[in-house]
Amino acid sequence: MSAELFEVTPDPERITESLRDTGYVLNTAVADIIDNSIAAGADSVFVELKLDPRGNVRFSVTDNGIGMDRNGLVNALKYGSARRPDPSSLGKFGLGLKTASTSFARRLKLTSKSENGMPAATAIWDLDLVPVQGWQVSVDSQADPIDAGLLEKHTAGTGTVVRWEKIDRLIRDYKNPSGDRAHGAIKRHVNSLRDHLAMVFQRFLDPEDTRAANVKISVNETPVDAWNPFGFGSDKLLDASIPVDLGDKTTTMHLKAFVLPRKTELQAADGDGAPALARLGNKTQGIYVYRENRLIHGPDWLNMWAQEPHFTLCRAELSFDHELDLAFQVDIKKSTIILDTALADVVFRALTPPRRAAEARYRDGQRSRARDMSDPELHAPSNAAIKDKSKSIPNATLQSTDESSGTAEIRNDHGVVKVDFVQSTSGVFVEAVDELRDGILYQPAYIGDNPGVRISKSHPYYEKVYLPNQASGNTIQALDSLLWALASAEFRSAQDSTREIFEDIRYDVSRALKKLVEDLPSPDSE
Ligand SMILES: Nc1ncnc2c1ncn2[C@@H]1O[C@H](COP(=O)(O)OP(=O)(O)OP(=O)(O)O)[C@@H](O)[C@H]1O
Ligand SMILES: [Mg+2]
Structure with missing residues (x-):
């Protein structure tokens, strides 16, 4: 077999246009640009994101890092820049600057100064020139005056300005490009960017955090404060x-x-x-x-x-x-x-x-x-209804009560048996309490003279079934009646020898209900 080699040089226009769609959102793109500033040793980074009076988006990032000379500028604009010597650097692929920038803008302008006292230079990567210039970029030793001014203002010597121009993918094409809606859209981006940078660069922004070098970042002249997700007394x-x-x-x-x-x-x-x-x-x-x-x-x-x-x-x-x-x-x-x-x-x-x-x-x-x-009167209608009907429902009879031990003796067809007892004013059959032992939902108890049931507000069934239905009296009454009927049946059937079985049943019912309501929404969940 004789193999021939063929040139498969990538088509610059196809590649650069396709790389606009790698999935950057503004926040991740800006963070990538700031990575480069931090990698260049900057301790101050100024981000500007505004709408100018004509409705054009203005975006730039100025840092006081080591800057770039002409070769550095050319390397920076190359898709696949030279590998950085420091493997721990935040830059890794040689693509971030280009892909992040062209995700939103058609022109990327770099103005940089790598030696104090020397003039800055400007290099331009313009997607609209790619069909003509291919992979060539222009570097001008006459720096862009506005960006040279930014370097003057924000750095003591060396530094870099990354500017995006022809920003076509950040906000919609508004009918009035400088109107309120356009301003609103930019404002939302600025606020979200601030929050994002505060979180992403928290260890750099927090002067107390010794894990990373200290860096100050501002957006539109307002400093970004570190946001530590693990603070707040956690x-x-x-x-x-x-x-x-x-x-x-x-x-x-x-x-x-x-x-x-x-x-x-x-x-x-x-x-x-x-x-x-x-x-x-x-x-x-x-x-x-x-x-x-x-x-x-x-x-x-x-x-x-x-x-x-x-x-x-x-x-x-x-x-x-x-x-x-x-x-x-x-x-x-x-x-x-x-x-x-x-x-x-x-x-x-x-x-x-x-x-x-x-x-x-x-x-x-x-x-x-x-x-x-929960509404303290929630169970009042149930109490009234049960009081009305309870006389006609066969039940155990109360023999004696002992407040100190919280027990009552009742007699049913099987003999005398001890049950729970709580003091109460008359007329209470159903009582909601903060909590019941072992996390159970309901507990039969004599409430004053009445056979009753106590229901736990701490059980998820109360939270997810009772509370969302507070407005429906019928539903609450139906739920209360069911639990009361179970308790009442227990009073009629229990004997000392079977008490534990009834307890186990209650425990199992409570546990099953807890599981069954697990996926129901909590009222007003946070
Ligand atoms: N603000 C800056 N100051 C100095 N040099 C920079 C700056 N921004 C970019 N550079 C230079 O340009 C090169 C290319 O940057 P680019 O973000 O495209 O790739 P990278 O940072 O090396 O890797 P990655 O794709 O992971 O971001 C960098 O390696 C660096 O040499
Ligand atoms: Mg990078």
């Missing part, structure tokens, strides 16, 4: 170093898990605004994954579990360094990782207990809310 339940076998060597990743205070606890500790600051909610629960101190993924449960309201209070931190890039299959946007099954298994087992603790804390809160929410 409890740390796990802090583990997990060995990862890489074949030729073993390295470690770090896994921590936290349980946050509930909404009401945050409010009690730090005021009404505290839950919003902690961003409590479904979308902020899960694993926050950090590569080299920068949040690259999450929060979510990495496909191990779904994000559900009862895990709202659980947040975990998974940190690793560049040595684990291959093991974690970090993608080009550096926003997705995949754990192999062995690692996923370790994380799954380690996070199960803290997740349970977070769930218990959440459910406790739901229960106390259920107690607070």
Whole structure:
């Protein structure tokens, strides 16, 4: 066989246009640009995102890093820039600057200064010139005056301005490009960007955090403050170093898990605004994954579990360094990782207990809310109805009561038997109480002189079946009647020798109902 070699040079227009659709959203794109600034040693980064009076979007990122000379500028604009010498760097693929920028803009302009006292230069990558210039870029030693001005203003010597022009994919084409709706759209982007950067670069932004170099970031001249998902008085339940076998060597990743205070606890500790600051909610629960101190993924449960309201209070931190890039299959946007099954298994087992603790804390809160929410008169109509009918329903007869031991002696067809007793004013047959022993739903008891039933407001059945139906008197009465009838039948049939059997039945019914209502929504779930 004689093989021939053929040139398969990529078509610049096809490649660069296709790479506009790698799936960047603005927040991840800007974070990628800022990665480059941090990798260049910058400690100040100024982001500008505005609408100019003519309705054009203005976007730039200015940093005071080491800057680039002419060769550096050319390398920076190359799809597949030279590999960075430092493997721990936040840059990895040689693509981020181009793909992030062209996801939103057709022209990328770099103005940079790599030596103090020397003039800045500007390099331009323009998608509309690709059909003519191919892979060639222009570098102008006469720097763009506006960006040279930004460098003057924001840096003491060296630095870089990344500017996007011809921004065609950020906001819709509004009829009035400089009208309120366009301004509103930009404002929403700015707010969301601020929140995103506060979370992604938290370890860099927080001057107290010693894990990463300190960097100041501002958006439209307003500083971005670090947002630490694990603050807010949360409890740390796990802090583990997990060995990862890489074949030729073993390295470690770090896994921590936290349980946050509930909404009401945050409010009690730090005021009404505290839950919003902690961003409590479904979308902020899960694993926050950090590569080299920068949040690259999450929060979510990495496909191990779904994000559900009862895990709202659980947040975990998974940190690793560049040595684990291959093991974690970090993608080009550096926003997705995949754990192999062995690692996923370790994380799954380690996070199960803290997740349970977070769930218990959440459910406790739901229960106390259920107690607070229930109407004290909820069972009054049932009591009136049962009082009316109870005379015609055969029942045991009350023999004696003992307040100190909380027991009553009753007589039924089988003899005398001891049952629970509580003092009460007359006319109560059904009573809702905060809690019953062993977490059961209902407990037969003589309430004053009446055969009655006590129902636990802490049982999920009360929270999920009773409370949502508070407005329907008939439903509440039907539910109460059923539980009362069960209790009353128990008084008629119980004997000392069978008491435990009845107790077991109640326990099993309560447990089954707890399971059966598990997936029903909680009223006003947080
Ligand atoms: N703000 C900056 N200051 C100095 N050099 C920069 C700056 N931004 C980019 N560069 C240079 O341009 C190169 C290309 O950047 P680009 O983001 O495309 O790739 P990368 O950061 O190496 O890898 P990745 O694709 O993972 O982001 C960088 O390697 C760096 O040399
Ligand atoms: Mg990069």
